[in-house]
Amino acid sequence: MAGSIENFFFAWGAPDDRRDAIIKEAVADDVAYEDPRGAVAGVQALCDYVAQFSANAPGAAAEVADTNETDGIHAVRVRFFGEGWEQFGQYNVHLNDEGRMSKITGVAEKNA
Numbered sequence: 741m742a743g744s745i746e747n748f749f750f751a752w753g754a755p756d757d758r759r760d761a762i763i764k765e766a767v768a769d770d771v772a773y774e775d776p777r778g779a780v781a782g783v784q785a786l787c788d789y790v791a792q793f794s795a796n797a798p799g800a801a802a803e804v805a806d807t808n809e810t811d812g813i814h815a816v817r818v819r820f821f822g823e824g825w826e827q828f829g830q831y832n833v834h835l836n837d838e839g840r841m842s843k844i845t846g847v848a849e850k851n852a
Contacts, residue, residue: 743839744765744766744767744835744839744840744841745766745804745807745841747766748762748763748766748767748844750802751790752794752801753799756791759787759791759794760791763790764787765840766840766841767783767841768783768836768838768840768841768842769783770782771843771844773785773786773844774846775829775831775845775846775847776846797820799822799823800821800822801820802818802820803818803819804817805818813832813834814832814833815831815832815833816830816831816832817829817831817849818830818831827848827849828848829848829849830849833845
């Protein structure tokens with residue numbers, strides 16, 4: 741699996757002073773991100789979006805639960821979790837020639 745994908749989702753639970761640097765290493769400058777809660781374009785806008793998650797869910801984290809790649813598109817299942825809760829999301833991720841994430845499209849899964 742591409743390390744940029746793992747690192748990007750790790751950043752969702754990283755300390756405030758490290759989060760942006762981790763994201764900036766994992767994504768392209770012109771990254772496009774969309775999930776059911778909104779869409780953002782550009783690396784700084786994405787850093788700000790992830791910071792909102794951290795602010796709204798202190799102590800929460802994310803980890804890649806599973807991944808599969810077909811024709812250059814990575815299907816990534818991500819586990820978001822905190823004390824007493826978890827939620828899974830499915831993301832389709834495109835990497836650029838440098839191995840950095842250029843397009844990220846996510847949908848929330850219903851918990852069983």
